[in-house]
Amino acid sequence: MNFGRTPEEIENERKRLLIHAFSGLGSIFLFVFGSLSILDGRPFLGSVLFGCFGAVIVLSIVARKINNVQPVSLFLALLLFLLSSFLLLRGGASGTGVYWSYSVSMLMVLVVGPKTGGIYMGLYIIINSIFIFGNFSFTYQYSGLESSRIIATSITLYVLILASEWIRIGSYSAISRTSESHRNMASTDSLTGLLNRHGVKEALEAKKILQPAVLILLDIDNFKKINDSYGHDFGDSVLVKLSEIIMSHTKGGDIIARWGGEEYLLILFDTELDPSKVLVSKIKNDFKNYPFEWEGASISVTFSGGISTLNSNSSFTQSITLADKKLYSAKDSGRDRIVAYL
Ligand SMILES: Nc1nc2c(ncn2[C@@H]2O[C@H](COP(=O)(O)OP(=O)(O)OP(=O)(O)O)[C@@H](O)[C@H]2O)c(=O)[nH]1
Structure with missing residues (x-):
């Protein structure tokens, strides 16, 4: 980049x-x-x-x-x-x-x-x-x-x-x-090494002609409770693990960022909505099945997600607003699920 x-x-x-x-x-x-x-x-x-x-x-x-x-x-x-x-x-x-x-x-x-x-x-x-x-x-x-x-x-x-x-x-x-x-420090998140918001802006500008892409927002479920129950360090290790799982499923040309506290943004290029849903499901299963260890017990953590598309007709802000709406309807309907904007 x-x-x-x-x-x-x-x-x-x-x-x-x-x-x-x-x-x-x-x-x-x-x-x-x-x-x-x-x-x-x-x-x-x-x-x-x-x-x-x-x-x-x-x-x-x-x-x-x-x-x-x-x-x-x-x-x-x-x-x-x-x-x-x-x-x-x-x-x-x-x-x-x-x-x-x-x-x-x-x-x-x-x-x-x-x-x-x-x-x-x-x-x-x-x-x-x-x-x-x-x-x-x-x-x-x-x-x-x-x-x-x-x-x-x-x-x-x-x-x-x-x-x-x-x-x-x-x-x-x-x-x-x-x-x-x-x-690099200004554009990356120090905990996960992913891009931060500023980095996403620069990465999108560097792409000059914005190709059609699928935009995904992921948000870890009940993260406050995780922090409160197991401590902040445990919470940090969850954040790092999710970033590793996302990176292992995405390509070099995609934009992957920590968008906020426990929120991640994925902008996938050269793909369609359906294969992207499959990809998010894989990330979701890998994350949910990952056994986080705490005092000898195995803890499972989940996330919810919202998906929208990004193309020349829709601006980045519009797409992210749509993905955010879908993310919150996933949260409202019980969490641990992905909702796509059709
Ligand atoms: N460990 C850790 N926690 C963080 C970090 N950044 C934000 N958080 C915590 O993430 C939590 C987010 O809590 P909420 O916004 O209430 O969301 P939530 O508990 O995940 O609830 P839902 O999103 O509705 O499932 C807060 O407690 C923040 O303190 C970080 O870098 N490390």
Whole structure:
């Protein structure tokens, strides 16, 4: 059952925002510096920057169209990897490309997160070290001191970014776990673990299109007397047992809740009235025949129930009112019985 957005969905939205922020700002930079490079007589550098500009625009459009932006993040990080390596190895405009390579490679980690970012960074350092120290004719000629400083400062920067990303993800996971457990506490009954009224409301909202369903209200008979005769703890064990029996007879997609003190609500989907009556009879027999132990004696407890249907023509409140009426006519006519609204 889905109550609100999951941490993965929130992280996906964060990445989408980052992609849009980068593509917005990055495309302006790429366009401006691409144009300047061409005007300054560096057509190769200019075309690479324009190529990246086009790729960033395409990735940003794709990120708008798809739900899971992970593939776009990976492509964008790869593009940043290549652009940063290019600026570093070719030197950009008169050796200034190295300054840009720091910020571009830093973005690469933010876009994919610490795990994949760590792999990208490791590869980035290894590959670029080989080219920088390898004295290849196509790379910018840094001095030995410059080369070692570039690699050392890059490693320092990456360790800092990775550490801050790990801390961010760690705190975020702790907050998500706490908020998830608060959400569960707000929507479930602590004694039985079933949904409470608030949980039912959320579950019905999550279903969006309400399919036809059968709505059943169950109420334990003479529960006050049970509490008074055998104690509150015994009463609690009866409540828990009934919830277990109900759960053992229902499906994952159904909504099962503790609706009040000794009252239970069942909303059964993908079924009809007759099979639902059969199902309630089974629950009723299992419960009635369950031997609750008290001071060596075996106690039998019963419940009464009211059934109504829920479909697009009837609102939830109307259906529950009808089931409630039927529940009370079951109580009035002697208890330990189920009455359905026809
Ligand atoms: N042990 C226990 N008792 C509860 C809990 N919540 C409500 N109750 C008790 O449930 C009893 C409900 O009593 P009534 O509403 O008079 O209903 P009843 O005695 O079952 O009578 P009928 O419904 O007419 O058969 C009250 O005594 C409540 O104190 C709970 O969590 N644990």
